[in-house]
Amino acid sequence: MDTLQALARGFAGALTLPHLGWALGGVTLGTAVGVLPGIGPALTVAVLLPVTFSLDPTSAFIMFGGIYYGAMYGGSTTSILINSPGETASVVTAIDGYEMARQGRGAAALTTAAIGSFVAGTLATIALTFFAPLVASVSLKFGPAEYFGLTIVAFTTVAALLGSSVLRGLLSLFLGLALGLIGIDQLTGDARFSFGVPQLLDGIDVMVLVIGLFAVGETLYQAWRHGRDDLQVITLHDFTGMSREEWRRSWKPWLRGALIGFPLGVLPCGGSVLPTFVSYLVEKRLSDHPERFGHGAIEGVAGPEAANNAAAAGVLVPLLTLGLPSSATAAVMLTAFQQYGLQPGPLLFSTRPDLVWTLIASLYIGNAMLLVLNLPLAGVWARVMLVPRPLLFGGILVLASVGAYSLNRSMVDLLLLYAVGAIGCAMRVHDVPLVPAVIGLILGPLSEQQGRRALAIAGGDPSVFVTRPICATLLVLAAAVLFGPRIFRLKAEATGISA
């Protein structure tokens, strides 16, 4: 009851006209930032810090929360429309979302992404409201061994993303893993495979790989096809959003996405990217028509988009309850708290309840605003597909180059972007799926570091992975996901023969 009263006071604080204005400004800016490739919410909040210094902390945090949630909404837009994810959390969305857009169902894909984000974002914010301290204390049970187990589970999601050929899918995965080797070895501080280029010491930025493979690769691939095919004309079926059938197919993935995204967001492991992969795998496994995935299945958009928004709320749990930033944006928001002389941590809820509860209330409000903002926009955005292709692809390359260059203001990144783009084009020509490479680059370093940390803590004893219950459970789960269906099928065949 106390929580409800505190939340009600929070709403009273947030529902003033200036605060609503800051929330609206935040979500609008966040959506714009999400759409642009390369720049993410972390950088935007950092840039705004000096501007907000003259504001009271509540207004500033309402705006920052809005930017954070808004970026999660905006990231899917370019994924769906031009096969070029604006944020890493929207990479998976590109697979089926872009197919839907090519079939003229772009508005439906954008709508299911927006409503799914709203549903999951709201559910996760409710979970944040009532269970934050509990969830945070459970998350501390996760050590390097458990995170290693989690990355192994996440690796199994590749199975759902391999595309038409297992061999080519694995090639893509190993390419990503190999790119992930480049840079300083976190545990020893030694450089690996950086070939004496200082800009490679921090490894290849995931965003460079994503923008290169998808945006630049797509442009080159379309130029390659242009020589042979007549340009396919895309007809937009409608601008009104989803059909009754699509609603029926979307609501369960939304709820499952929330269920997957929130707890994974709480754990500092890959931010909001990992839950999207897991959600895609779950939807494909549970679907009656797994063959539709990769060819415009709406479940493949609804689930991951719900999951990344739920994860965004999850990230705030350790930040507010423990003062523990588990993503780049959370780290910047921690700085912002300190700027106002506040120290997020176990005592924040008791020392500044007004601020915390107003912030949480404003997250509900921001979510609702984003839905209102994005639903009518879906029809407008879908018309991007009608832009003449010479101009569309020219614009995509310009945005890709400015996005990659701005990450570190580095020519090396720009060079890498185009090199990766050429690889991406070759992969598309030879029907090699792109997403496993992204998974490899994100999960490879995480998995290696956590595994080696766990071994080092255990003094080199590999039994640590089976003697710690959570880790052992996760490894069994991974094995079940990989081999379960096959054993199931063998059993069914055996009984079929005997009968």
Next chain:
Amino acid sequence: MSRVSFRLKAEATGSHLSWGLCGLLACAVPTPADAQPPIQHLRIIAPAAPGGGWDQTARVMQQVLQRTNLVHTSSVENIPGAAGTIGLARFVTAERGNGDVLMASGLIMLGAIVTHRSPLTLHDVTPVARLTGEYEVLVVPAASPVRSLAELVRALQTQPEAVSWGGGSAGGTDQILAGLIADSVGVDPRRVNYIAFSGGGESMSAILGGQVTVGVNGLGEFAAQIEAGTVRVLGISSRERISGLDAPTLREQGIDVELENWRSVVAPPGVAGPDRQRLERTIDAMVRSRDWHDALARYRWNDRYLAGDGFARFVDAEEARVQGILRKLGTGRNPSVSLAGAGLYPMLVLLGLAVTAVATTAAAVRSIRPERADDRASRRARWSSIALVASGIVLDLLLVERAGFVLASTALFWCTARAFDTKHPVRDLAIGLMVSFAAYVVFARLLELPLPRGVLARWI
């Protein structure tokens, strides 16, 4: 009056178009007695991603300098990478002689220069001043079986590898402290089982969850936990006890180690005398302001202002100390834990890549079919399209830092559009220019992410 002008300036931050306006306003504001005009626009480079210590230092400086009217406008640029050495390299080469730019630096950069074998060091920049210091703490969770520093030291002396130390990146302040402590109690620093975590959040969660025996971290990061009683401080790396903090120092417990994670600002090499003096005067006025001291209290930083030659001598001494301990640490290599080593995993990955690549190529070669005449015709068309886009890319790479972003992007846009369209070259050029200019305005002006201005520098 001055209050109003501050608000206007804060909103105009980074907007070069508004400098004129700010200059006009500044005329109305009483100018300091100093004869030399204040710096118009001061850029502060944070050689790290947003959120870390250098980024915070740079942004606090930005706020204080603007609030106190010591500079008209100021902006922060992040150049992250390799614990500051990427930013250092760029600062030395690209900013040489510039009198209106500063970079945050500090102890961690000294460590990174050694660890990453950076060809450039802090001797290649112009020292300005040391600003702040932050002590390190050794902490354990409240429920930990380790009750005191004496117990920890005993465990360390019995079997060093059984004590795992959790902290920040390899070669950083946290590992340096772990090494110094081991060294002072007669344990080979090479045998310290130091577990490097990549970010503040990651190491803190491992320490709070009891995943490591002991945590080493900055006092600021753990202040809230100490206050709440969720962790116990075994020792703090300061000379004397800190008032208001119930924590014994390492020294009073018989470990003769002191360490402070200091942060400083430096100017580019080759800055002319008057410019250098102006930068030093600006920083000197900043550290005397009330706003600066308020900020120090907020972030729990110690005032460690030290300018000029004193600062240069201090850097030399610290450099020798850091190099010494890092050599003893052997940069974290732990021979007793072979499976956890760095070599096995990369070999497996490269093997997997080679096997799948060979298998895929073999499968592709088997499925090749004889080429037909119309295939050859379409191939020519394909390659001409690809060649157009590729030439756009090459032009972009060649031009972006010479002719500037807008012209390079226009070339990129135009060439790409040509690959898909043969009819409207002029339209494509005009739209390309518009798109490039719009992208420039959004990124460079609204988001303060500087893009090369090139030959159009006078107009944009």
